[in-house]
Amino acid sequence: MKFDTKSIHAGANGNNPNNALNPPIFQTSTFVFDSIDQVKKVMAFESDDYVYTRGNNPTLRLLENRMAELECGNAAVAFASGMAAISSTLFSFLKPKDTVIVHKTLYGSSFNVVTKVLPQYDVNYKVVDMTKTDELEKVIDANTKVIYFETPSNPNLSIVDIKKVVEVAKKNDIKVVVDNTFATPYFQNPLEMGVDVVVHSATKYICGHGDVVAGIAVSKDVDYINTLKFDYMCEFGGVMSPFNAWLLLRGLKTLGVRMRQHEANAMKVAKFLSKHPKVKSVMYPGLEEFEGHEVAKSQMRGYGAMISFEIDGDLETAIRVVDNVKLIKLAVSLGDCETLIELPAAMTHSGYPKEELVKFGLTESMIRISVGLEDSEDIIKDLENALSNI
Incomplete structure (x- = not known):
């Protein structure tokens, strides 16, 4: 089967x-x-x-x-x-x-x-x-x-x-x-x-x-x-x-159907973010310029729906972004139908020593998105509005 x-x-x-x-x-x-x-x-x-x-x-x-x-x-x-x-x-x-x-x-x-x-x-x-x-x-x-x-x-x-x-x-x-x-x-x-x-x-x-x-x-x-x-x-x-x-x-029962749509939405969001002037870098395995793209391509059948990105600013700038989304929900966890956004250093990864974040591949201004199943245009519009506040 x-x-x-x-x-x-x-x-x-x-x-x-x-x-x-x-x-x-x-x-x-x-x-x-x-x-x-x-x-x-x-x-x-x-x-x-x-x-x-x-x-x-x-x-x-x-x-x-x-x-x-x-x-x-x-x-x-x-x-x-x-x-x-x-x-x-x-x-x-x-x-x-x-x-x-x-x-x-x-x-x-x-x-x-x-x-x-x-x-x-x-x-x-x-x-x-x-x-x-x-x-x-x-x-x-x-x-x-x-x-x-x-x-x-x-x-x-x-x-x-x-x-x-x-x-x-x-x-x-x-x-x-x-x-x-x-x-x-x-x-x-x-x-x-x-x-x-x-x-x-x-x-x-x-x-x-x-x-x-x-x-x-x-x-x-x-x-x-x-x-x-x-x-x-x-x-x-x-x-x-x-x-x-x-x-x-x-x-x-719907895992395959959901993952296909999650990934399709994520690819569009990742490409949008990668071209945005206020975004410094985008971490998504589906982007050809991503460091791990070729390895991901060799061992995965798709790239998933998780995206992290660095905004051109500091922690306060990142907070301004996540505080200004409307459709997207500020929350820990991931994989839901709803698109979720968070600041790892302040939320899911707060146990890491602040002075050593870079050593572990993190920064205080890193934003993580779990791209959901809403219409991708609505997700992108919400991010665009939030980024306009910085």
Whole structure:
């Protein structure tokens, strides 16, 4: 099946109660048994029956199966949030004295987990520019167990060459974890390039409607996914609700359609911004002049809908822009039908040290846009009006 078909049908067994077209929400915490013999079989994984929703649930299982197929994996774990998926995956691979290497530009909360939380458990970290593979190779040592990055990265859209990083990692027996939130499985499948685990903030494009907080981890290694689910997701308790899983299944039905329109709008917005006299630079992988364009073109099937840009001014000038949009909404998050705008240094990435922003690929005057599904002319007109205030 092609992507649009799989996003609607993958993982379903066709046995919905009362011949319902859509799967029901199994809104239950507990499942009952006919006998102790049945309990033994379930506990020994000799049966696909359910025990307790913290471990599994029919609605969650359908979502996990569908996401596994869309990401070209063999199994997945649903989490209560993207950060639950990211932190649990990192904890599952790391122990005291180990080292994780991360790309210099990460989502703010991911950066905080790596630089503030993991060190409390005696886990070390190194930050490197992974767009330069030779720099990555220089910092690897015997304690390095995980390489973690986003591509495109949040918020400067830097592109990491997945195949090159995997090649370096495999030579050193290191696990590679990639956050695929910006690209979605519609535009990119890191598992097909040798990555060990793909994580998503499903809150974003997987949902698409701004009404769910959720996360997903996908791998080709079924044994690892079972460990991640039962030793980490279950025990840490980052459990997705059946209702949220159902909402994500609904969102997935239109993922391909939405991503095509998101990208079409983003390309028009990016070209508008790149020609505007008050815009200093535009960060969008779809622009030929963008530094990571060729790598993105080689490993992605499209360029997504996230744009960051630098205005010709300082922080106060950037604030004036975001304060003067009307149609576009000032908010954190991304991937919704609505176009959203924010200042990363003051919002999603406020945990980064202000005096070192440039080192991490950020500036105080950087503006990030999640281009939505409104008419592109309306989005551009709103930006044009806001930019006229500076």
